[in-house]
Amino acid sequence: MAELAKKYTPKSFPHLKGLKGISDGVLESHFKLYEGYVNRTNKLTETLFGLAKEGQASGANPAYAEMTRRLGFEYNGMVLHEYYFGGMKPGGSGNPGAKLKAAAEGSFTSWDVYLADLKAVAAMPGIGWAVTYQDPSNGWLSTHWITLHEINNIAGFRPIVVMDAWEHAFVPDYKPFERAKYVEAYFSNIDWAAAESRLK
Numbered sequence: 001m002a003e004l005a006k007k008y009t010p011k012s013f014p015h016l017k018g019l020k021g022i023s024d025g026v027l028e029s030h031f032k033l034y035e036g037y038v039n040r041t042n043k044l045t046e047t048l049f050g051l052a053k054e055g056q057a058s059g060a061n062p063a064y065a066e067m068t069r070r071l072g073f074e075y076n077g078m079v080l081h082e083y084y085f086g087g088m089k090p091g092g093s094g095n096p097g098a099k100l101k102a103a104a105e106g107s108f109t110s111w112d113v114y115l116a117d118l119k120a121v122a123a124m125p126g127i128g129w130a131v132t133y134q135d136p137s138n139g140w141l142s143t144h145w146i147t148l149h150e151i152n153n154i155a156g157f158r159p160i161v162v163m164d165a166w167e168h169a170f171v172p173d174y175k176p177f178e179r180a181k182y183v184e185a186y187f188s189n190i191d192w193a194a195a196e197s198r199l200k
Contacts, residue, residue: 007042008078010035013085020091021185023173033168034085037077044071076149080129083162083198084169088189100160100196103134107141115187118143118161122183127166133157136200160198161190 013031017024044067051057051064059065096104096111104114114132121143122130129146133154141160146152163186170182 006045008038010038011082011085015089016085018090019088019185019189021173021182021188022088022170026170026173030081030164030169031085034078034081037074037081040074041071041078044074072150073148076153080131080146080149080159080162081164083159084129084164087162087191087194088186089191089194090189092187092189093191093193096192097196099199100192103139103141103199106139114141114143118163119183119187121145122163122165122186123180124165125179128152130161130163130165131159132161132195134160134199139200158198158200161195 010031013027016027019027048057048064048067048071051061051067057064095101101111104111108114108117118130118132124130124145126145126147128148130143131146131153132141132143134141135154135157142154142157143161144152144154163183165179167176170179170185173185174181
């Protein structure tokens, strides 16, 4: 099978050591899981490219169709983890910058209402992600629950704040039913400056 030149390399996040309420041990396991998404994205991309080169790209080809469906899960698993890890730092960054605060106030009437909305979505039961997106057409922010990795993402919107709400993000630091404690820990480590840098 032909080899595809484009490959992703897992990013490293050494700046995350010492997060409040999220142990280095949980992070190390989480990094390994993230690397798996990168590796599977590469493998699926290469395999699908090879099938296309061999003239086997067809919706009627069950292998091609199922691998294509799987690619969205793996690809978004890689990308969302990079936003998540890149959006934290030990101790967080305190208050939001003026640009992020203005965007939140323009969308939710106040910063406190925005935070309440994000925390409510983050604490919902189930596996998935809590993501604040920006609509590039008008700058509005909205918070969404992303099921799995590829379901409910808003096409063309920019991820601004991304919280992993899968249990692997907080167990064994917290019990599976203690997500609210993890949410508080996550909020204490949010790098609001990184979030603001993602605004358009």
